[in-house]
Amino acid sequence: MVGSMALFGHKRSPAPPPAPEPEPTLPAAPEPGPLGLRTVDDQRDYLLSMVEPLMPFGMRLLDAWGLSLCEDLTAEGDLPAVPEAECDGYAVIATDLEEPSATSATKLAIRSDVHKVGAAVPVLAGQPLPEGADAVLPLTDGTADSGVLLVRRAVRSGEHVRAVGADAADGEVLVESGRRLDARIIGLLAGAGFDKVFCRPRPRVVVLAVGESRPGVGVVELDAAQRRDAASHMIAAAAKADGAQVWREVIPGDDPAAVAETVSDQLIRADLLVACGGMAGGPEGLMGQALAGLGPVEFTDVAMAPGGQQGFGLIGQDQIPLLMLPSAPTAAYAAYQVFGRAMVRKLMGARHVVPELISCILDAPVTSQDGVFELVPGRLRREAEALHVRPLSGAGGLDVLTDADVLIAVPGDVTGLAAGRVAHCWRAAD
Numbered sequence: 001m002v003g004s005m006a007l008f009g010h011k012r013s014p015a016p017p018p019a020p021e022p023e024p025t026l027p028a029a030p031e032p033g034p035l036g037l038r039t040v041d042d043q044r045d046y047l048l049s050m051v052e053p054l055m056p057f058g059m060r061l062l063d064a065w066g067l068s069l070c071e072d073l074t075a076e077g078d079l080p081a082v083p084e085a086e087c088d089g090y091a092v093i094a095t096d097l098e099e100p101s102a103t104s105a106t107k108l109a110i111r112s113d114v115h116k117v118g119a120a121v122p123v124l125a126g127q128p129l130p131e132g133a134d135a136v137l138p139l140t141d142g143t144a145d146s147g148v149l150l151v152r153r154a155v156r157s158g159e160h161v162r163a164v165g166a167d168a169a170d171g172e173v174l175v176e177s178g179r180r181l182d183a184r185i186i187g188l189l190a191g192a193g194f195d196k197v198f199c200r201p202r203p204r205v206v207v208l209a210v211g212e213s214r215p216g217v218g219v220v221e222l223d224a225a226q227r228r229d230a231a232s233h234m235i236a237a238a239a240k241a242d243g244a245q246v247w248r249e250v251i252p253g254d255d256p257a258a259v260a261e262t263v264s265d266q267l268i269r270a271d272l273l274v275a276c277g278g279m280a281g282g283p284e285g286l287m288g289q290a291l292a293g294l295g296p297v298e299f300t301d302v303a304m305a306p307g308g309q310q311g312f313g314l315i316g317q318d319q320i321p322l323l324m325l326p327s328a329p330t331a332a333y334a335a336y337q338v339f340g341r342a343m344v345r346k347l348m349g350a351r352h353v354v355p356e357l358i359s360c361i362l363d364a365p366v367t368s369q370d371g372v373f374e375l376v377p378g379r380l381r382r383e384a385e386a387l388h389v390r391p392l393s394g395a396g397g398l399d400v401l402t403d404a405d406v407l408i409a410v411p412g413d414v415t416g417l418a419a420g421r422v423a424h425c426w427r428a429a430d
Contacts, residue, residue, distance in 0.1 A: 024314065026050070026296045033371070037303040039412065040338060040373045044354070047312060047339055051321055053349040054271060056200045061190060064181050066243045067199040068349040073175045079167040079192055083129045086160040090120040090142060090149055091133035097155040105143075105150035120149040129161060136160035167191070178351040203347035205244040206270040207236040210251050210259060210278035210287060210327075230398060231276040231332040235325065238336055239274070242344045251278075259290035267316040271347055274340055277327030279311050287311060287324055295319060303412055304373040307335030330401055334375045337407060337426060357409065357424040360389035366408060366423070367416040374412075377404030378425060389425055404428055 030042035056070035209232035278287040297313035311324025406425035
């Protein structure tokens with residue numbers, strides 16, 4: 001009994017407190033390049049490593065325009081399933097029109113069927129051929145007169161007829177996974193009987209127009225013209241052109257708490273945040289102060305011009321990526337073209353994340369700083385079979401950027417490109 005009392009009276013040791021959750025951090029950053037700056041390729045790969053494609057779901061066919069397909073779609077039966085008219089005209093039997101005469105037309109009776117020899121049935125493009133017909137005579141090749149069709153040329157069997165399986169045979173892959181759905185593909189799928197497809201949704205991108213602030217320096221009062229913001233409007237429009245669903249929010253003033261509140265409020269509807277401005281001063285500047293405590297953030301310089309000043313963070317519990325761009329419009333646009341566009345395309349599950357470069361012949365030389373990747377606005381023209389590009393001067397102005405239809409990519413390992421050389425260009429985002 002004594003032993004039993006001792007057992008029930010034993011005091012348990014208090015449970016140890018739970019270990020604190022480790023603070024989230026960004027992955028290890030790439031090593032600097034020759035100039036002590038990150039290379040463009042390293043920075044882009046680093047940013048893309050922290051972005052995952054969005055989860056796909058089923059959606060109506062028209063809503064999927066511009067999105068990436070996430071499954072192979074195969075034909076459920078031959079397409080078309082029966083012979084169809086390729087154009088508006090008359091369904092006929094080819095043997096009725098084997099021997100035309102230049103002087104006397106062959107006469108066919110316009111009927112509702114072609115069971116009888118010497119008949120012609122009006123058909124529209126895409127309409128199944130009446131039973132017995134094996135060719136279509138275009139409207140312009142015959143003359144209708146009082147229920148009789150006059151024809152003065154020969155017709156071959158199968159002429160202007162879309163044969164069974166012409167588009168696809170039963171079980172054939174119509175569209176491969178990863179293909180971006182354009183109007184023609186949507187037409188093909190609709191014709192094959194599909195009304196829904198499995199796609200990744202449009203990325204939700206929130207573009208933030210942020211004021212500039214440096215440590216110890218107040219915000220300068222600006223007049224109405226100076227306050228007009230070009231960068232955030234341009235980046236929002238570019239993201240829309242890339243297929244994103246976009247909102248633009250303005251954060252006036254230089255209060256870090258106001259910036260932090262706006263960023264936090266936007267997390268619920270964002271797959272990607274893009275901030276224009278507020279990076280001056282790095283961690284001690286406006287964005288650096290505002291984002292402290294919201295998630296891991298870094299500021300760095302990339303060996304590119306314009307747009308070399310960079311910032312990135314993973315914000316909130318869901319670690320929403322935040323790309324920070326300069327406030328200068330041309331620098332913001334260049335940085336979006338190289339980094340932001342690739343991030344949007346990866347979210348969409350695009351087959352090629354980095355937009356394809358086109359080859360052009362330089363009409364004038366381009367100079368650049370050794371070790372720095374440069375983007376130079378240019379204007380395309382076609383001469384014979386070759387594309388030529390003319391570099392535009394005054395690259396810092398919006399007027400020049402507006403006139404450009406490409407950005408000439410000058411590699412960092414050269415100090416320029418001579419006239420007549422082949423240059424690689426990105427088409428400017430719409």
